[in-house]
Amino acid sequence: MPRLKVAKIAQLTGHNASVFALGEDQSPNTFLSGAGDGWIVRWNLDEPENGRLIAKVETQVFSILHLPERNMLIAGNMNGGVHWVDLENPEKTRNIAHHQKGVFAIEALGDHILTAGGQGMLTKWDRATGKALESLQLSNQSLRSLAVSPNQKEIAVGSSDNSIYLLDAQTLSIRHRIKNAHSNSVFALAYRPDGAYLLSGGRDAHLKVWQLTDVPKCVEEKPAHWFTINSIVFSPCGRWFATGSRDKTLKIWDAESFELLKVLETIRDKGHLNSVNRLFWTPYQNYLISASDDRSLIIWKVSPANDTNV
Structure with a gap:
C-alpha cells in the first residue's frame, strides 16, 4: 500500500467561534464556512489568508449548502431555522423557522433540498422556490x-x-x-x-x-478514533476517504481496503487544538479542508508518496 504525503498549506483564522459547516462555492477555487458566530465566510484557496464575510445570521450555523443556479445559500441554524440567503440581494434573505433544536444537515437531491432537524424530522424542499413540500417524522x-x-x-x-x-x-x-x-x-x-x-x-x-x-x-x-467521529468525506478521485473527530485528529483511509493510511494530529502535524467538526474535500489541487472548535480551518494537500509535485 503506497504511503501518502500530506502537506499543510495554510491555517485560516477569522471566525470568532467553533466552525461547524463547510461547503462548495460558485468557483472551484473557493469554498464556504459557517460557524458559531453566525458568520458565513467565503475563502479563496489561492489567497487563503483573505476570507470574506458574505452573510450573517443571528445564531450558530450548523450546516450550509450553496445553490449556484440561484446564487443562493441555504444555512441551517441551531434553533431549527432554515435561511435562504440571496447572495445578490441579502435583504431578500428568508429565515423559515421550520425545524426545532437545530438543522444538522442539508443535502441536494436533484430538484429538491433535504434538511434534517433536531426533533427527528426530515423535510424535502423545492429547490427553485424554497417551499417545504413534504416532511417525515x-x-x-x-x-x-x-x-x-x-x-x-x-x-x-x-x-x-x-x-x-x-x-x-x-x-x-x-x-x-x-x-x-x-x-x-x-x-x-x-x-x-x-x-x-x-x-x-x-x-x-x-x-x-x-x-x-x-x-x-x-x-x-x-x-477508528478516541472520541466522536463528526465527519466522513471521500476524495474526488475516490481512492481515499477522511474522518474527523472530537479527538482533534484527522485520519485518511484507503477507500478500497478501508485500511488506515495517515493520521494528522496536533503536535506532529501542526493540526487542530480542539475537535475536528467538519471536513470538505475539494477537487481543486486535491485539497482537504478541516474545520474545528479551535475557530480555525486548515487546508491540507493530499497526494501519493511518489508524487513529486508536493
Whole structure:
C-alpha cells in the first residue's frame, strides 16, 4: 500500500467561534464556512489568508449548502431555522423557522433540498422556490447526518436513536432501518462513490462499513478514533476517504481496503487544538479542508508518496 504525503498549506483564522459547516462555492477555487458566530465566510484557496464575510445570521450555523443556479445559500441554524440567503440581494434573505433544536444537515437531491432537524424530522424542499413540500417524522430524537447515494436513488439518515434509516429518494419511504447501527448517535455518513458501500461514524468513535445488498450488512468495524467521529468525506478521485473527530485528529483511509493510511494530529502535524467538526474535500489541487472548535480551518494537500509535485 503506497504511503501518502500530506502537506499543510495554510491555517485560516477569522471566525470568532467553533466552525461547524463547510461547503462548495460558485468557483472551484473557493469554498464556504459557517460557524458559531453566525458568520458565513467565503475563502479563496489561492489567497487563503483573505476570507470574506458574505452573510450573517443571528445564531450558530450548523450546516450550509450553496445553490449556484440561484446564487443562493441555504444555512441551517441551531434553533431549527432554515435561511435562504440571496447572495445578490441579502435583504431578500428568508429565515423559515421550520425545524426545532437545530438543522444538522442539508443535502441536494436533484430538484429538491433535504434538511434534517433536531426533533427527528426530515423535510424535502423545492429547490427553485424554497417551499417545504413534504416532511417525515423519522425519529423522536435528532437527525444528525444525511447522505445521498451516487445514483440519487437512496437517502441515508443518521439519528441519535442509534439508527441509520435508508429511504427511497423518490417517495421518502423507509427501505431499511438499521437499528443499533452504533451504540450512540450516528454523526457522520458517506456513500463510497461507486455506491457499493455506506460508511458511518458515531459518538462511539467507531467507523463502520455497510455493504448495500438487499439487506444492509456491516462488513467492517473499526475503533477508528478516541472520541466522536463528526465527519466522513471521500476524495474526488475516490481512492481515499477522511474522518474527523472530537479527538482533534484527522485520519485518511484507503477507500478500497478501508485500511488506515495517515493520521494528522496536533503536535506532529501542526493540526487542530480542539475537535475536528467538519471536513470538505475539494477537487481543486486535491485539497482537504478541516474545520474545528479551535475557530480555525486548515487546508491540507493530499497526494501519493511518489508524487513529486508536493
